Amino acid sequence: MHILLRGRDIANIKELATYDKHDGFVGLKNALAMTPAEVIDVVKTSGLRGRGGAGFPTGVKWSFIPQHEPVKYVTVNADESETGTFKDREIMEENPYQLIEGSLICAYAIQAKAVYIYLRGEFWDIGDQLDACIEALREKNMVGENILGSGYDCEVYTHLGAGAYICGEESALLNSLEGYLGQPRVRPPFPAQKGGGLYKEATVVNNVETLANVPYIMREGAEAFKAIGTEQSAGPKVYCVSGHVKRPGNYELPMGATFRELLYDHAGGPLHQDRSFKAMLPSGGSGPIVPLTDEVLDTPMSYEHTAEIGTIIGSASIIIMDESVDITWVASKVTKFFAHESCGKCTPCREGTYWLDKVIDRILDGRGTAEDVKRIADVAENMAGTTLCALGDFAANPIIHTIRHFPDDFAQHVQA
Amino acid sequence: MAIIGNPKYEERINHHLAKYETKRSAVMPLLFIAQEEYGWVNPAGVEEVAQILNLDPTQVKSIAGFYTMYSEKPKGKYWLHVCTDLPCALKGADEFYAWLKEELGVAEGGTSDDGMFTVEHVMCLAACDKAPMLQCNFRYVENLDQDKMRELLAKWRQEAAEPVSAGV
Structure with missing residues (x-):
C-alpha cells in the first residue's frame, strides 16, 4: 500500500467523498484538536525532511516562524521543474486532497492566514483541478472561516507560474508570486523571518511531496512514520526513474531502499538487454553524477548514505544512462538546461553557464583541446559558491563531476 | 476585443485581484488572460494589464519577457x-x-x-x-x-x- 501515491491503490481518491471515506482529514482533525506548538512537535519528532531536494527537517523549519507575528503564510512549492522530476505531478493529479490536507495542517501549525500553491504554468490542468478541490472543501467548511468549528480561519489559493525553473528556488518563487521577476533574494532575512517571506511576512515554503506526508504523520503518529526508512531519513519517498530502464516511472519505496532494488526489481533493469548501466544522475541535473557500479547499486537511497558515495538523493529524480551514452553529451545537455534557466541576476552563473555551454559545444564538435576541458572545470569551480542561490552550484556540478568520473569521454573529443 | 470591460474575463480578473494582498501579484494571471484574448502578449494587452494593476507598461513587459510561456510575437493556432x-x-x-x-x-x-x-x-x-x-x-x-x-x-x-x- 502507498502512503503518497494512494491513487494507485484506491480508485477515485481524487474525489472528495472517496478521500473522506479512506481516512481523509483524520490528520487535520487530530491537528485541530492540538495546539499549534504540539503539531510542530509531532512533525519534528517524525523526522520528516524536505522532499524538494534540500532535505531540511520540516518541523524545525515550521518552528522558525515567530509565533507573535500577526500575519503568516504557507507557500506550497509545486513548481516541479528539476530535470527528471515528475512525482509532485502524480501526487497532485491523483491524490490532490492529501496535498491540501497537509497544507492546511502546516497552516494551522504556524497559524497562517493563507496558503498559496505555486504551480509551474505547464500544470494548468492541475491548477483547475485544485481550484475545484478548494471550492469543494469550502462547502464542507474545511477552507475559509472557522475551519471545522475550530475558530481557525485559512484561505487556500493556486497561482500559476509561466515557465521558469528558477521559480522553484524559494525566494525567487516568492518574488514571482508578488508579481516581480522570478529572481532570488539576498538572505537574510530568510522566508521564515519577518521581512523575508511573502509580502514581507514570515512564510513557510514546502514542497508538495513534503506536505503530502503530513496527513499520515498526524493520523498514524510520529513513531509510525519514523518506523519507515532509516535513522536519519524517515518515511516513504517517491523516486522518479527515467532514461535507460525497462519501466520508467514513479515508485514509492521507503527511504533507505537500495538503488539496486529500485532499478532492477521495480524499474525492470536495463532497457536494452545487451547494454549495461553506465551512469546515474540521482537528483536530476543538479546533483553530482556517479558511475553505476555495484557499490553504488547497493547503496541505500537516504540522505546519509548517498553522501557517502559523493552525491545526493535530493528530489530523487533518478536519470539512468547505459553504456551507449557519451557523458560529454550529458554534460552538454545539462549545461544547456542551466544556461537557459539562469535568471541572469548573478554574474558568475549568467556568464559561467553561457560560456560553459559554448566551450562544451566546441569540444563535442571536435574543435576543443585538452586545455578546454581544464578550462571548463576551472570555470565551474569558480562559479560554485559565488551566487545568491544554488543554481550556480547546480550548474557547476555536471561539469566538475562528469570530468572527474568520466575523463575518457572528454578525452576522446579533444586533440592532445 | 479587449480584456478590460470584456464580460468573458470580468469574473476571472476580479477573482485574481481578490486573492492577493497586492494588485501587482495578479500580473501573471492577467498576462495569461491577455494572451488568451489576443493569441499572444501584444502591446495592447500589456497596456491593459498595466492599466488594471496601476503599473507602468514597461514593468508588465519585463514580466512577459522573463517567462517562456508568454509569447511576445504572434504564434500559430x-x-x-x-x-x-x-x-x-x-x-x-x-x-x-x-x-x-x-x-x-x-x-x-x-x-x-x-x-x-x-x-x-x-x-x-x-x-x-x-x-x-x-x-x-x-x-x-x-x-x-x-x-x-x-x-x-x-x-x-x-x-x-x-x-x-x-x-x-
Whole structure:
C-alpha cells in the first residue's frame, strides 16, 4: 500500500467523498484538536525532511516562524521543474486532497492566514483541478472561516507560474508570486523571518511531496512514520526513474531502499538487454553524477548514505544512462538546461553557464583541446559558491563531476 | 476585443485581484488572460494589464519577457512545446523534434506556412517517463512516435477547420 501515491491503490481518491471515506482529514482533525506548538512537535519528532531536494527537517523549519507575528503564510512549492522530476505531478493529479490536507495542517501549525500553491504554468490542468478541490472543501467548511468549528480561519489559493525553473528556488518563487521577476533574494532575512517571506511576512515554503506526508504523520503518529526508512531519513519517498530502464516511472519505496532494488526489481533493469548501466544522475541535473557500479547499486537511497558515495538523493529524480551514452553529451545537455534557466541576476552563473555551454559545444564538435576541458572545470569551480542561490552550484556540478568520473569521454573529443 | 470591460474575463480578473494582498501579484494571471484574448502578449494587452494593476507598461513587459510561456510575437493556432531535455533525449526526443520540424517545414520557434503550428523545444516538462512528449497549448501529449504524431497533426488540422475555441 502507498502512503503518497494512494491513487494507485484506491480508485477515485481524487474525489472528495472517496478521500473522506479512506481516512481523509483524520490528520487535520487530530491537528485541530492540538495546539499549534504540539503539531510542530509531532512533525519534528517524525523526522520528516524536505522532499524538494534540500532535505531540511520540516518541523524545525515550521518552528522558525515567530509565533507573535500577526500575519503568516504557507507557500506550497509545486513548481516541479528539476530535470527528471515528475512525482509532485502524480501526487497532485491523483491524490490532490492529501496535498491540501497537509497544507492546511502546516497552516494551522504556524497559524497562517493563507496558503498559496505555486504551480509551474505547464500544470494548468492541475491548477483547475485544485481550484475545484478548494471550492469543494469550502462547502464542507474545511477552507475559509472557522475551519471545522475550530475558530481557525485559512484561505487556500493556486497561482500559476509561466515557465521558469528558477521559480522553484524559494525566494525567487516568492518574488514571482508578488508579481516581480522570478529572481532570488539576498538572505537574510530568510522566508521564515519577518521581512523575508511573502509580502514581507514570515512564510513557510514546502514542497508538495513534503506536505503530502503530513496527513499520515498526524493520523498514524510520529513513531509510525519514523518506523519507515532509516535513522536519519524517515518515511516513504517517491523516486522518479527515467532514461535507460525497462519501466520508467514513479515508485514509492521507503527511504533507505537500495538503488539496486529500485532499478532492477521495480524499474525492470536495463532497457536494452545487451547494454549495461553506465551512469546515474540521482537528483536530476543538479546533483553530482556517479558511475553505476555495484557499490553504488547497493547503496541505500537516504540522505546519509548517498553522501557517502559523493552525491545526493535530493528530489530523487533518478536519470539512468547505459553504456551507449557519451557523458560529454550529458554534460552538454545539462549545461544547456542551466544556461537557459539562469535568471541572469548573478554574474558568475549568467556568464559561467553561457560560456560553459559554448566551450562544451566546441569540444563535442571536435574543435576543443585538452586545455578546454581544464578550462571548463576551472570555470565551474569558480562559479560554485559565488551566487545568491544554488543554481550556480547546480550548474557547476555536471561539469566538475562528469570530468572527474568520466575523463575518457572528454578525452576522446579533444586533440592532445 | 479587449480584456478590460470584456464580460468573458470580468469574473476571472476580479477573482485574481481578490486573492492577493497586492494588485501587482495578479500580473501573471492577467498576462495569461491577455494572451488568451489576443493569441499572444501584444502591446495592447500589456497596456491593459498595466492599466488594471496601476503599473507602468514597461514593468508588465519585463514580466512577459522573463517567462517562456508568454509569447511576445504572434504564434500559430497550436503551440507545440517539445521537451528535448536529458531524460527525453535519452529516449529519442532530439530525433523526434528534428523530424517534427522537417514534417512541418519550420525552424526552431517558427510557425508553419498555414499559420497552424508554432514549434519550440523546451526544458523538462515533468513527463520524463513518457518520452518523447510535448505540450500542445499547455496540455500534455505523451508517449509519442512519428505515426502517432502524424495522426495528431491531421486531427488538429481538421479541428482547426471547425469553429472551436483557440484555447489558451
